[in-house]
Amino acid sequence: MNITLWGTRGSLAAPGPETVRYGGNTACVEVRGGDDSLLILDAGTGIRRLGGTVESEVRRIDVLLTHLHMDHIQGLGFFTPLDQPGRDVHIWAPPSTTLDLRRRLSRYLSPPLFPVRIRELPCRLTLHDAPLERFRIGRFEIEASLVCHPGSTVGYRIGEDGTTLAYLPDHELALGAASFPAEPDWTSGFELASGADLLIHDAQYTEVEYRQRVGWGHSTIDQALHFAATAGVKRLVTFHHDPGHSDAMLDRLTEEASRACGLPFELIPGTEGLGFEL
Amino acid sequence: MSAVAQKPLEIILMRQLASYLAMPIFLVDPRGDMLFYNERAEAILGTRYDETGEMPLEEWSTVFAPTDEDGLPLPARMLPLTIALNERRASHRVLWIRGLDGVSRRIGVTAFPLEGQSGRHLGAVAIFWEDETQ
DSSP: OEEEEEEOBOSSOOOSGGGTTTOOOBSEEEEEOTTOOEEEEOOSTTHHHHHTTOOTTOOEEEEEOSOOOHHHHGGGGGOGGGGSTTOEEEEEEOOOSSSOHHHHHHTTSSTTTOSSOGGGOOSEEEEEEOOSSEEEETTEEEEEEEOSSSSSOEEEEEEETTEEEEEESSOOHHHHOTTTTSOGGGSTTHHHHTTOSEEEEEOOBOHHHHHTOTTSSOOBHHHHHHHHHHHTOSEEEEESBOTTOOHHHHHHHHHHHHTSTTOSSEEEEOOTTOEEEO | OOSSOOOOHHHHHHHHHHHHOSSOEEEEOTTOOEEEEOHHHHHHHTSOHHHHOSBOHHHHHHHTOOBOTTSOBOOGGGSHHHHHHHHOSOEEEEEEEEOTTSOEEEEEEEEEEEEOGGGOEEEEEEEEEEOOOO
């Protein structure tokens, strides 16, 4: 499994000289399987550049959305495979109790917010409710499970040939956990992340910021570290960086986190363009 | 994967909500096993959650010795929580229990099932009050 980060920013795209190293695009991760099958995790603004690299031989593209907040779908309208006749694109998202996925996505992909309607897209588009259980896409075994974040939101656990990626980009660890991180069975997302080779996890806030934003659906870097340790992952990629955090600030936060004694995993700050092979 | 089985998110959030509310709440899983009760429930049940921990249906449905208004023992299947679980509907009843502190209390219990998205049956919740009108 090969993984590439195309957007690591949270909430709002934040381009500019102060974010040029970690990147300003919002959430998007490319996952290539051993048979070159393609999964795309979230469709933030990072998906625009990724779309330009997808080879014509790729017959099927599966886009797995964790939820429908704007920073996770804004790039859809600029994802060129959607404009390619005959291209087979599947979009998966958490179920809603009231509206199907087409209607929910149409709130964005229709005037006045966007000039093109979903039904006008020339690709072969199939929309799915992500099953809240294990399912397969090609050689990937995928598990979607609800996680703590406002609105219907899932995290994904993706396995192939004995390797595992866990992706929880928007996740408030401490809100629902009675005594986080002491009780794994009462911690949202624990089973998804447990023992993963690579965990990509929300680390949006500092401790000071979190105290002012409890309930907004995100975690601190320290919480992400505790979670990764409890879940026994091999590598942690911090993700969903706050749009107000500059490269210099992310350097400092990562450095402070790295100094925490005896991290039992490798800590990697999520950086646009970074790739991993599992 | 870990051997530790994580609770469904809705159950985690229900416990969090219960821990913040000032009304007694008792939470069970789909089998009826008790997962959590909050501080206000502790006062009525006469014991602390930290002391009992999670409890199987067979234990909690008898250890509090539930009886009806006439003092007749109530089997588990007639308790509002098990009715909510088995019949997937809200249920209410006034009954007596004996807390683990040895005190008998008359309580009103309202229970309702927890139904998740995609048809997932998650358990049930009971909200109860000590009824001092009698």
